[in-house]
Amino acid sequence: xxxxxxxxxxxxxxxxxxxxxxxxxxxxxxxxxxxxxxxxxxxxxxxxxxxxxxxxxxxxxxxxxxxxxxxxxxxxxxxxxxxxxxxxxxxxxxxxxxxxxxxxxxxxxxxxxxxxxxxxxxxxxxxxxxxxxxxxxxxxxxxxxxxxxxxxxxxxxxxxxxxxxxxxxxxxxxxxxxxxxxxxxxxxxxxxxxxxxxxxxxxxxxxxxxxxxxxxxxxxxxxxxxxxxxxxxxxxxxxxxxxxxxxxxxxxxxxxxxxxxxxxxxxxxxxxxxxxxxxxxxxxxxxxxxxxxxxxxxxxxxxxxxxxxxxxxxxxxxxxxxxxxxxxxxxxxxxxxxxxxxxxxxxxxxxxxxxxxxxxxxxxxxxxxxxxxxxxxxxxxxxxxxx
Amino acid sequence: xxxxxxxxxxxxxxxxxxxxxxxxxxxxxxxxxxxxxxxxxxxxxxxxxxxxxxxxxxxxxxxxxxxxxxxxxxxxxxxxxxxxxxxxxxxxxxxxxxxxxxxxxxxxxxx
Numbered sequence: 001x002x003x004x005x006x007x008x009x010x011x012x013x014x015x016x017x018x019x020x021x022x023x024x025x026x027x028x029x030x031x032x033x034x035x036x037x038x039x040x041x042x043x044x045x046x047x048x049x050x051x052x053x054x055x056x057x058x059x060x061x062x063x064x065x066x067x068x069x070x071x072x073x074x075x076x077x078x079x080x081x082x083x084x085x086x087x088x089x090x091x092x093x094x095x096x097x098x099x100x101x102x103x104x105x106x107x108x109x110x111x112x113x114x115x116x117x118x119x120x121x122x123x124x125x126x127x128x129x130x131x132x133x134x135x136x137x138x139x140x141x142x143x144x145x146x147x148x149x150x151x152x153x154x155x156x157x158x159x160x161x162x163x164x165x166x167x168x169x170x171x172x173x174x175x176x177x178x179x180x181x182x183x184x185x186x187x188x189x190x191x192x193x194x195x196x197x198x199x200x201x202x203x204x205x206x207x208x209x210x211x212x213x214x215x216x217x218x219x220x221x222x223x224x225x226x227x228x229x230x231x232x233x234x235x236x237x238x239x240x241x242x243x244x245x246x247x248x249x250x251x252x253x254x255x256x257x258x259x260x261x262x263x264x265x266x267x268x269x270x271x272x273x274x275x276x277x278x279x280x281x282x283x284x285x286x287x288x289x290x291x292x293x294x295x296x297x298x299x300x301x302x303x304x305x306x307x308x309x310x311x312x313x314x315x316x317x318x319x320x321x322x323x324x325x326x327x328x329x330x331x332x333x334x335x336x337x338x339x340x341x342x343x344x345x346x347x348x349x350x351x352x353x354x355x356x357x358x359x360x361x362x363x364x365x366x367x368x369x370x371x372x373x374x375x376x377x378x379x380x381x382x383x384x385x386x387x
Numbered sequence: 388x389x390x391x392x393x394x395x396x397x398x399x400x401x402x403x404x405x406x407x408x409x410x411x412x413x414x415x416x417x418x419x420x421x422x423x424x425x426x427x428x429x430x431x432x433x434x435x436x437x438x439x440x441x442x443x444x445x446x447x448x449x450x451x452x453x454x455x456x457x458x459x460x461x462x463x464x465x466x467x468x469x470x471x472x473x474x475x476x477x478x479x480x481x482x483x484x485x486x487x488x489x490x491x492x493x494x495x496x497x498x
Binding site: 329330331332333342344346348350354355356357359360361371373374376377380381384 | 410413440441442443444446447450451453454469470473474476477478479480482483
């Protein structure tokens with residue numbers, strides 16, 4: 001079986017993180033979500049993988065390269081054009097992206113699986129493939145049963161007893177939902193599916209291809225599988241997924257680093273005066289991080305590599321990107337620090353430069369040079385708070 | 388800097404009628420507040436419900452007013468939006484000022 005990973009999206013719902021990082025590269029405790037996905041494909045013997053890229057494509061392509069490091073073979077399908085050195089995206093849609101690859105060389109010459117690059121899944125692909133073959137399906141959708149109150153967030157699918165798809169509902173109300181099984185964005189296809197996808201135009205799997213298959217009375221099946229599915233389609237999703245992984249709620253997911261104290265995992269070469277800090281897990285601390293005496297770090301939290309938590313800094317339930325400096329003056333509670341932004345779990349954010357809060361939290365590689373206003377405020381706050 | 392002032396008991400309720408309290412507005416805000424202090428007011432409810440952006444200069448201006456009214460003074464902050472509230476919390480200024488969701492809640496808490 002071959003695979004295609006959809007990785008060309010702009011990730012608008014995960015801004016501001018996706019201003020600087022394409023969604024598949026968002027790390028779930030150090031590892032880009034797509035790396036976890038590729039590892040899963042490798043475990044299931046899926047070794048030839050096509051990835052479509054567009055938004056911030058070099059970040060994906062330079063990380064995974066030809067796939068050798070992950071034991072797979074990767075080819076990229078770049079969707080867009082370089083105009084004056086700038087990438088201009090070319091929207092092809094999910095099915096249109098598949099078609100572009102097929103038109104190039106007929107890459108998909110056997111059953112293939114299509115997945116989104118921004119969700120962590122541990123679905124048993126072998127079992128899905130067996131179902132797909134048994135049904136002689138042209139397309140199989142992997143479905144998941146969810147509590148009824150959650151159907152409003154998803155594409156609901158109605159299937160009959162033998163698994164044949166009857167109809168789709170996009171984000172229905174709880175009352176109107178015809179079932180509680182939802183489309184997870186994982187599909188198996190036979191190459192003949194390209195008969196239903198036009199060349200050189202935008203075409204969507206869910207919105208156009210599947211309705212066309214239903215209308216043509218083709219063998220479109222759905223199989224309900226119990227599996228873990230961590231979607232990071234939005235900032236709240238990313239927040240929840242990271243916390244779930246820290247709290248070991250996903251079986252099979254191995255946290256990186258070594259357990260250096262109960263509930264505290266860490267990389268190497270840390271500088272932490274353990275007897276003079278208050279650190280409560282679950283916490284992951286990246287390599288080369290420097291934590292000052294009197295600092296407080298409460299989990300679930302992730303501290304990236306090369307971070308500095310100065311003396312007395314308070315960090316509670318945060319996800320700090322690499323090279324984050326948290327100053328002595330700071331109380332960081334339920335924040336994500338990424339790409340120069342200080343982000344709430346809801347997605348609201350402050351720009352660190354614009355708000356002049358570099359004296360609270362900033363890039364640790366920058367010289368700590370306070371503006372006059374910052375220095376004055378720091379002094380005054382210190383007078384009041386530290387007194 | 389546009390502000391709206393209303394007396395309520397011993398408090399002067401000052402509503403900031405600007406969306407941004409950044410470096411360009413802070414000095415002006417300080418001047419307006421100093422005028423009120425010079426008139427003898429020392430207790431304020433500062434209503435920030437219209438403000439959706441504040442930076443360190445803006446926070447510094449509010450803190451300097453507190454300094455100016457001194458120990459006898461009292462400044463309550465109300466209506467801080469998510470982002471403004473975040474700034475108070477990040478800088479620990481939420482420990483310097485008592486903060487309330489609305490002016491009414493601030494006033495009734497102080498009756």
